[in-house]
Amino acid sequence: MLLQTKKLCKQFGGIYALKDIDFEIMEGETLGLVGENGAGKSTLIKILTGVYSLDSGGILWDGKAAEIHNPCQSRDLGINVIHQDRNLIPAFSGIENIYLGLEYEKKAGIAVNWAKMKQRVEEVMTDLGVSIDLELPAALLTPPQKTMIEIVRAMMTQCKLLILDEPTASLTDRESEMLFEIIGKLKKKGTSILYVTHRMDEIFRLTDRITVFKNGQLVNTVETAEVNKEKIISMMTDNWVSEKLKTAGEFGEVLLNVEHLASKDNIVKDASFTVHAGEILGIFGLGGSGRTELLECVYGYRPVAGGKITLEGAPIGKPSPANSLRKGMVLICEDRRGKALVGSLNVKQNIVLSTIDRYAHFGVVDEKKEISDAEGQIDKLNIKTEGPKQPVLQLSGGNQQKVVFAKALMSNPKVLLCDEPSQAVDVKTRQEIHKLLRRKAEEGNAVVFVSSDLKEVLEVVDHVLIMANGKTREFFVNDGLTAEQVLAGCYAD
Numbered sequence: 001m002l003l004q005t006k007k008l009c010k011q012f013g014g015i016y017a018l019k020d021i022d023f024e025i026m027e028g029e030t031l032g033l034v035g036e037n038g039a040g041k042s043t044l045i046k047i048l049t050g051v052y053s054l055d056s057g058g059i060l061w062d063g064k065a066a067e068i069h070n071p072c073q074s075r076d077l078g079i080n081v082i083h084q085d086r087n088l089i090p091a092f093s094g095i096e097n098i099y100l101g102l103e104y105e106k107k108a109g110i111a112v113n114w115a116k117m118k119q120r121v122e123e124v125m126t127d128l129g130v131s132i133d134l135e136l137p138a139a140l141l142t143p144p145q146k147t148m149i150e151i152v153r154a155m156m157t158q159c160k161l162l163i164l165d166e167p168t169a170s171l172t173d174r175e176s177e178m179l180f181e182i183i184g185k186l187k188k189k190g191t192s193i194l195y196v197t198h199r200m201d202e203i204f205r206l207t208d209r210i211t212v213f214k215n216g217q218l219v220n221t222v223e224t225a226e227v228n229k230e231k232i233i234s235m236m237t238d239n240w241v242s243e244k245l246k247t248a249g250e251f252g253e254v255l256l257n258v259e260h261l262a263s264k265d266n267i268v269k270d271a272s273f274t275v276h277a278g279e280i281l282g283i284f285g286l287g288g289s290g291r292t293e294l295l296e297c298v299y300g301y302r303p304v305a306g307g308k309i310t311l312e313g314a315p316i317g318k319p320s321p322a323n324s325l326r327k328g329m330v331l332i333c334e335d336r337r338g339k340a341l342v343g344s345l346n347v348k349q350n351i352v353l354s355t356i357d358r359y360a361h362f363g364v365v366d367e368k369k370e371i372s373d374a375e376g377q378i379d380k381l382n383i384k385t386e387g388p389k390q391p392v393l394q395l396s397g398g399n400q401q402k403v404v405f406a407k408a409l410m411s412n413p414k415v416l417l418c419d420e421p422s423q424a425v426d427v428k429t430r431q432e433i434h435k436l437l438r439r440k441a442e443e444g445n446a447v448v449f450v451s452s453d454l455k456e457v458l459e460v461v462d463h464v465l466i467m468a469n470g471k472t473r474e475f476f477v478n479d480g481l482t483a484e485q486v487l488a489g490c491y492a493d
């Protein structure tokens with residue numbers, strides 16, 4: 001046994017985030033950890049990596065009692081983690097990021113020996129079969145390259161347990177495959193892996209055993225080969241029934257029309273599409289295709305160089321977020337921490353952020369109304385929180401994502417631009433989000449849906465528009481459409 005916890009407990013504000021957890025991970029095994037949003041998975045990871053201290057209980061490492069009071073102690077044991085929200089310093093190069101927290105190699109005891117450091121990193125990269133330009137700042141790396149940098153960083157020291165927390169959240173299928181190959185290599189080397197995700201397919205593909213958390217408690221640990229997806233979901237969730245969404249047949253007037261849009265940075269080169277009332281349009285492309293950037297241009301985050309956007313028949317001159325919001329278009333964006341939430345504010349303040357002028361009368365904010373509206377959204381979206389005044393960053397990742405959604409819904413948008421709206425949310429919430437988007441469409445609104453998960457796109461949308469290399473391409477009606485057809489469209493020249 002590599003790691004064992006005994007009756008581990010952690011409370012926040014008197015509420016158990018983890019209660020009496022007896023958790024185990026064997027040497028060389030890949031263990032999946034699953035549970036609904038807020039079940040306690042990240043809290044366990046934070047305790048194992050020395051970010052949080054435990055309230056009671058103990059940890060055994062290699063059979064001996066271990067003290068983990070800070071991240072260094074955890075790393076010294078051989079525990080490394082790759083987080084959902086990748087932890088790289090954007091302005092630092094690959095090599096600087098990899099050496100974060102490690103001692104720099106020195107020349108003659110004083111000058112930094114960059115050549116030797118690079119050589120060490122390259123040895124690890126060769127071993128893992130990855131290749132990345134180490135001189136580039138992290139800000140310019142793609143999501144999978146950032147993940148690779150983190151894995152290389154983990155492997156620079158002796159890593160006995162690698163924890164991967166939602167590692168494929170913003171990776172395309174192809175990029176995920178690259179990651180799975182690396183996981184396979186690590187497994188062969190005997191590294192234990194704790195794999196945390198809401199994506200059931202990955203859990204079943206990669207793991208030897210699965211541990212299920214529910215409401216801060218460990219429900220069970222089972223052999224992956226002996227269970228199926230339904231069984232696992234029923235252990236995690238009360239009364240969950242998988243429902244197939246119906247796509248719409250008929251659409252109303254054009255709500256959003258985009259013609260030959262190009263971004264100033266030339267990532268979006270030539271994009272055109274139309275969305276009608278009642279329609280969910282999926283835009284699918286491989287990593288780097290420009291799908292996120294396209295939504296950002298339409299919404300007004302990213303400067304445009306040319307093209308035309310028409311919303312409900314009226315041209316939008318220069319797109320800006322304020323203008324889009326005023327005219328009934330919202331963006332639910334991929335970058336939860338960076339763009340969608342204000343970390344220093346509480347749940348309520350975030351929910352009402354873009355509709356704040358509704359609550360101000362002659363300079364006085366009607367806080368009661370703010371709270372009751374925020375509570376309405378908390379209820380509707382089943383956001384797990386102590387209440388509207390809880391700091392938003394104290395919520396679990398999936399519940400933060402629901403706050404992003406709540407904020408968008410507050411403005412009663414006619415057009416919803418959604419970029420990875422269900423990332424990091426659990427199976428049940430994911431279905432709720434899909435149903436909600438369909439309901440919004442049925443009420444006469446238009447939805448643009450971007451996800452790196454092609455299966456999800458095919459489950460949700462009426463039409464699929466392919467995007468590659470900054471340009472929109474083939475358009476498909478989602479009627480018997482297969483993943484192969486869509487992918488063929490992505491790779492075609």
Ligand SMILES: Nc1ncnc2c1ncn2[C@@H]1O[C@H](COP(=O)(O)OP(=O)(O)OP(=O)(O)O)[C@@H](O)[C@H]1O
Nearest residue numbers: 012017037038039040041042043394395396397398
């Ligand atoms: N610093 C904190 N202060 C207060 N409450 C917290 C804090 N960190 C976590 N919690 C609470 O502990 C509970 C468990 O959260 P945790 O982040 O561990 O869930 P999770 O299983 O990782 O969820 P997700 O799948 O959404 O990431 C949640 O109710 C969360 O709000």
